Amino acid sequence: MKLEKSARFSPCPGPLVTVILDGVGISPREDGDAVKSARTPTLDRLMATCPTTALRAHGTAVGMPSDEDMGNSEVGHNAFGAGRVFAQGAKLVAESIASGSLWHGQAWADVIGAAKSGGTLHFLGLFSDGNVHSHIDHLKAMLIRAKEEGVKRVRIHILLDGRDVGETSALDYVDPFELFLAGLRDGGFDVAIASGGGRMQITMDRYEADWSMVARGWAIHVRGEGRAFASAREAIETYRAEAAVIDQDLPGFVIAADGKPLGPIVDGDAVVLFNFRGDRAIEISRAFTEEHLAAFDRGTVPRVTYAGMMQYDGDTKMPARFLVEPPAIDRTLGEYLARNGISQYAISETQKYGHVTYFWNGNRSGKFDEATETYVEIPSDVVPFEQRPWMKCAEITDALIEAVQSGHYRYLRVNYANGDMVGHTGNFEAAVTAMQGLDLQLARLIPAVLAVNGTVIITADHGNADEMYELDKKGNVKRDADGRTKAKTSHTLNPVPFVLISAASHPGYALRDDLAAPGLSNVAATILNLLGFEAPADYDPSLIKPV
Numbered sequence: 001m002k003l004e005k006s007a008r009f010s011p012c013p014g015p016l017v018t019v020i021l022d023g024v025g026i027s028p029r030e031d032g033d034a035v036k037s038a039r040t041p042t043l044d045r046l047m048a049t050c051p052t053t054a055l056r057a058h059g060t061a062v063g064m065p066s067d068e069d070m071g072n073s074e075v076g077h078n079a080f081g082a083g084r085v086f087a088q089g090a091k092l093v094a095e096s097i098a099s100g101s102l103w104h105g106q107a108w109a110d111v112i113g114a115a116k117s118g119g120t121l122h123f124l125g126l127f128s129d130g131n132v133h134s135h136i137d138h139l140k141a142m143l144i145r146a147k148e149e150g151v152k153r154v155r156i157h158i159l160l161d162g163r164d165v166g167e168t169s170a171l172d173y174v175d176p177f178e179l180f181l182a183g184l185r186d187g188g189f190d191v192a193i194a195s196g197g198g199r200m201q202i203t204m205d206r207y208e209a210d211w212s213m214v215a216r217g218w219a220i221h222v223r224g225e226g227r228a229f230a231s232a233r234e235a236i237e238t239y240r241a242e243a244a245v246i247d248q249d250l251p252g253f254v255i256a257a258d259g260k261p262l263g264p265i266v267d268g269d270a271v272v273l274f275n276f277r278g279d280r281a282i283e284i285s286r287a288f289t290e291e292h293l294a295a296f297d298r299g300t301v302p303r304v305t306y307a308g309m310m311q312y313d314g315d316t317k318m319p320a321r322f323l324v325e326p327p328a329i330d331r332t333l334g335e336y337l338a339r340n341g342i343s344q345y346a347i348s349e350t351q352k353y354g355h356v357t358y359f360w361n362g363n364r365s366g367k368f369d370e371a372t373e374t375y376v377e378i379p380s381d382v383v384p385f386e387q388r389p390w391m392k393c394a395e396i397t398d399a400l401i402e403a404v405q406s407g408h409y410r411y412l413r414v415n416y417a418n419g420d421m422v423g424h425t426g427n428f429e430a431a432v433t434a435m436q437g438l439d440l441q442l443a444r445l446i447p448a449v450l451a452v453n454g455t456v457i458i459t460a461d462h463g464n465a466d467e468m469y470e471l472d473k474k475g476n477v478k479r480d481a482d483g484r485t486k487a488k489t490s491h492t493l494n495p496v497p498f499v500l501i502s503a504a505s506h507p508g509y510a511l512r513d514d515l516a517a518p519g520l521s522n523v524a525a526t527i528l529n530l531l532g533f534e535a536p537a538d539y540d541p542s543l544i545k546p547v
Contacts, residue, residue, distance in 0.1 A: 001331065001339040003533040008546050011532025014453035014503060015404055018413040018527065019445070020080070021438060022073060022352055023420025025463020025494035026054055031477050032469030032485065034428055035419070038435035042443040046458065046499050051511045053518070053543065054495035057462045061519035063088035063327070064131070070164070070491040072132045073355050073420060074277050076461030076520055078327070081334055081360035083524030083539035086327040089276030089310055090131045096324045097141045107307045107321045114270035114305035115151045122265055124157040124221060124284070125274035125309075126199055128173055130164025130490065133204075133277040136173060138309070140180060142274065147189045155194035155263030157221045158232065159203055162247025166470060167426050167489045168240070170247045174232045193232045194263025195220045197252030198245070204280040208295070209350045210382050214283045215296040220252040222302065224261025228254050246426060246489065270305040276324070278312035278363065279354055285312060285319045314363055329362030331536065333524040337411060338368035342531065345403045346373070348415035349392035350380035355461070356415045374409070380417075386430035389422045390437035397441040401448045411531065415461075416441070423464035426487030431465045450503050455530055458499040459523060463492030498523070498543060509544040518543060 027033045046052075059067030062075040063085050075088045087095075096102040115121035123142065126134040139156070146154060160170045174193075181191050197203070203217030219225045229235040235253035243251070255262045265271060271288060275281045287293060288306045311322040337344055346356040357375050358365055367373040376399055378392045385391065393416050400414050418434035425431075442458070449456050470478040470486040478486040500509060509530070515522065518540075525535035525542040535542060 001336055003336055003340045003528065006529060006532055006534045009529045009532055012455040012502065012530050014455065015409055015449065016411050016455045016457070016527065016530050017400075017404065017449050018457045018459070018523070019442070020356070020413070020415045021419055021458065021460045022415050022417050023423045023462060023464030023491070024435070024460040025057070025466040025492050025496050027463070027466040027492070027494050029467070032428065032467055032488070034423070034431035034465040034468050035435055036466075038432045038439070040435055040439035042439045042446065043458075046442075046446070046501060047497060051500045051509065053498050053511050055459065055498050055522070056517050056519040057460065057496045058491075058493045061085065061517070061521070063091060065091040065094055069131050070493060071462035072277075072491060073352065073461050074279060074359050077355040077359035078329060078362065079520035080461070080523050081332045082329050082362055083333055083521055083535065085519070085521050085540070086329050088327060090135060092327065093135070093138050093276050093309060093324050097138060102323050103145055105323060107323045110305050110321060111270035111272055111307050112146065112149050112151060114268065115146070115153070116149075117268070119268040119270055119305075120153045120155055120263065121146055121151050122155050122157060122194075122263065122269055122271045123274055124203075124271060125159060126161055126204070127158035127196070128161035128165045128169070130161055132164040132491070133280060134275045134309075136177070139274050142272065143184065143191065147184055152188055152190060154191040156192070157194055157263070158196040159199045160196060160236070160247040160250055161199060162489060163199060163424050164490045167246040167248070167487050170236050170250075171233060174236065178233075192262055193255055194261070195224070195226070195252070195254050196232055196235065198248045198250035200248040201250065202252045203284050205283050206279040207350050207354050208283065209380055211283065211295040214287055216252055217284060218287055218296070218298060220254060222265045223299065224254050224264035226252050226254040228256035228261070231255065248424075248489070265302050265304060267303045269302065271307070272323070273308045276309045278310070281308060281312045282318055289319050313365055316365060326363060332360070332362045333527060334361045335368045336528070336536070338372055341372060342411055343372045343409045344374070345376070345409040345412040346414075347376040347378070347396055347400055347403070349378040349396060349417055351421055352415040352417040353377040356413050360413070374403070384425065385421045386425040386427040389418060389430040389434040391418050391421065391434070393418055393437055393441045397445055401445060404449055404452060404454065407452070411527070419460070419465040423468065424489050426468065426489040428468045428487070431468055435465060446501060450501070453503040455503065456501040457523070457527070458497065458501070460496035461520065463494035463496060466494055467492040500544070510547045511543055512541075512545045515541060515543070
């Protein structure tokens with residue numbers, strides 16, 4: 001994996017730093033754009049005076065099935081690190097279902113076999129068509145197939161979205177789905193929703209930021225312990241009236257009949273986690289599969305046949321049983337640099353730490369070279385992001401400046417999570433504050449890098465804070481009956497910035513103008529050129545040209 005030194009590009013004299021402003025896109029609009037509404041003098045100046053372009057960060061540019069699909073942090077960081085576009089989870093699962101290959105795999109045979117041997121088949125996952133972590137059509141296809149194969153009893157545990165889709169859209173999915181289930185209930189097929197709750201309240205924690213979420217989900221889904229309702233609709237309407245929160249924050253609930261939970265998970269059952277994205281699937285998978293788990297008290301752990309939609313961690317082989325092969329991402333930028341002795345530093349707070357490590361490295365958990373790689377995680381606050389929208393950007397910058405000034409690292413990368421995590425709350429003012437906090441950190445970081453003759457790339461993995469209001473099909477802001485704007489909590493289809501900042505002592509670099517619709521995958525070759533190397537022949541082309 002030897003890199004060739006470039007005869008076209010002289011290496012930047014100091015460290016090269018890639019700054020990822022997570023969830024910061026470029027919107028054509030003004031209304032609801034927290035990025036434009038924020039006071040960001042540093043970012044504004046850099047974009048006005050430095051080489052700048054826009055990158056595609058959604059759809060086919062990041063391996064999603066179509067250009068109607070949003071990008072997300074997982075596929076975005078895969079593209080950054082891989083230097084090429086790989087078909088991602090949503091596309092792979094859809095193709096596996098369409099071709100029928102999913103039904104012929106051993107994992108599907110195992111869960112169907114367990115269910116037909118007297119157990120219940122349980123499906124657990126994010127309940128929407130956001131296509132970031134899951135898609136409801138995948139669930140429907142598996143339910144139809146399970147019935148065709150003779151399964152008699154199925155229970156569904158729904159994690160309400162309100163994040164990758166409209167913030168209060170849960171009933172738009174629940175009501176049609178209940179009609180769909182009613183159409184399946186013939187010939188003795190017993191199928192029903194058994195439990196649920198908001199994705200940011202139960203089950204879908206990541207990076208071990210808050211195991212109590214998983215513990216609450218375990219109690220709801222597995223033990224059937226929680227506030228009981230007659231239906232999912234009743235639970236959603238009751239909680240909305242009582243708590244006045246959006247879908248992602250709705251408390252957990254259990255569906256009960258005759259005073260008993262409708263679908264606790266017990267010995268002999270089969271469980272399919274139908275999320276295809278890994279970060280928020282690993283902890284609940286560990287809860288089902290690890291013999292000894294210290295994170296929380298599971299009580300008596302039911303012996304079940306467990307399968308993930310995909311294998312969520314290729315290094316730890318979690319889970320061992322999965323329905324669809326994940327993308328095989330090889331020869332990443334991080335591996336090339338490690339194999340060529342280039343020292344690397346990666347930092348973020350807990351919420352995005354895995355993105356500059358695991359996802360950047362092609363869904364690989366460990367380091368390629370302990371001697372040359374340093375990974376730093378700043379623990380995230382366990383509070384609602386809109387209550388502390390600056391998050392840990394100052395602490396991250398403290399550590400990053402120290403690393404830059406140390407002279408130990410040739411290449412450094414950082415993810416600032418604010419634009420995405422605060423953007424997902426739907427709170428416009430908080431998102432504006434988040435952007436202003438980020439700009440203060442850029443004002444500290446950029447001079448520190450330039451002072452050591454360094455070079456900085458500023459970019460993003462997808463949009464979010466750039467579109468905080470829902471739009472109708474005509475592009476107008478949606479408003480409720482009282483004229484209030486309807487908050488948007490999902491990612492956008494907008495492009496993201498690419499800004500190149502070079503030290504004054506270096507001749508600098510010019511951006512190419514001959515690339516049609518460049519995307520995130522073009523960044524890896526750019527980084528290699530800036531470090532004085534030629535990119536591998538199959539990497540997507542660099543964004544720069546010699547001057």
